[in-house]
Amino acid sequence: MTSDRDADERDFFLDSGRPAPARRASATKPHYAGHRERLRERFAQTGADALADYELLELLLFRSVPRADTKPAAKALLARFGSLAEVLGAPLDLLCEVNGVGRSVALDLKIVAAATQRALKNEIRGREVLSSWQQVLDYCKAAMAFEEREQFRILFLDKKNTLIADEVQHIGTVDHTMAYPREILRRALALSATAVVLAHNHPSGDPTPSRADIDMTKTIVEALKPAGIAVHDHIIIGKKGFASMKGLLLI
Incomplete structure (x- = not known):
């Protein structure tokens, strides 16, 4: 009709x-x-x-x-x-x-x-993520940069650092989202993941990590460490760019 x-x-x-x-x-x-x-x-x-x-x-x-x-x-x-x-x-x-x-x-x-977005995701599926980093960034930007609310996304990787799963764990408000370390650990173990890449967006457009972002990331790193699951990076996506916590030496 x-x-x-x-x-x-x-x-x-x-x-x-x-x-x-x-x-x-x-x-x-x-x-x-x-x-x-x-x-x-x-x-x-x-x-x-x-x-x-x-x-x-x-x-x-x-x-x-x-x-x-x-x-x-x-x-x-x-x-x-x-x-x-x-x-x-x-x-x-x-x-x-x-x-x-x-x-x-x-x-x-x-x-x-x-x-x-699907085409960009297919570019990283089945490939060694760390050697395809630009494709990872392109995919995260296409998927998250213009969302009106914060999304917390996790890329789960196997022992060869190839993508097992890409999941949005939580959707928050315009300026805040929560990550649950125990839930991330539970899901990583269920998928037999040995590493993760964390990503979330800042709807304000500025990808600069906040103190809350830094503290949350350190908590997740500590929660996953006993299980031998590495956090390769936490990427923050803005409308005009991104920030890498690893690149900023924050993890």
Whole structure:
């Protein structure tokens, strides 16, 4: 059943591309005629690096909106959220607030985001994590950087440091999450993990470890040590970067 919101969304795009009644019989083509094929051809010939963020968004919106000019919606999304990564990471309800972006378009964008996360996760699955560190960081950033609440995520590793499981242990508030050392130990033993990588996000955008982050990490390290389970690192993810506690010599 079609919702009023989806109907409004279609009307927005159709109206933006529909000639005025007095000109309906005219042979004049809309200004964006041929634009889609030209943009697709540029992508095919030169690749994504030659396109601006709004043009890549246009390409995505072509699939959601069969006709009409999608450039205004693409630029509105970037104006609202700031970057292509932040558009894909934005919550569904906030995407729907952008002019011309109804639920169906927003869902398509979230599907693209989910597919990107899955692809990045597959890059580290079955590989030695410590030698694929950039892929680990890329995956954590895609999965957590734009979440509105703090997530505490654990990557469980086997004796070869390959990924066994990737689990979110807890979701907290906008500025606080809890980690439970006994639960981490119990789960690591159940998976026969010999090491873990801890990760959580700071919705504020600043990945600088807090005193609470440092103390929590030291508690987890001490809890896992008697079982011979190493904590390789605790990564804190922000919108614009990350912090490694191991790199900062905090563990």
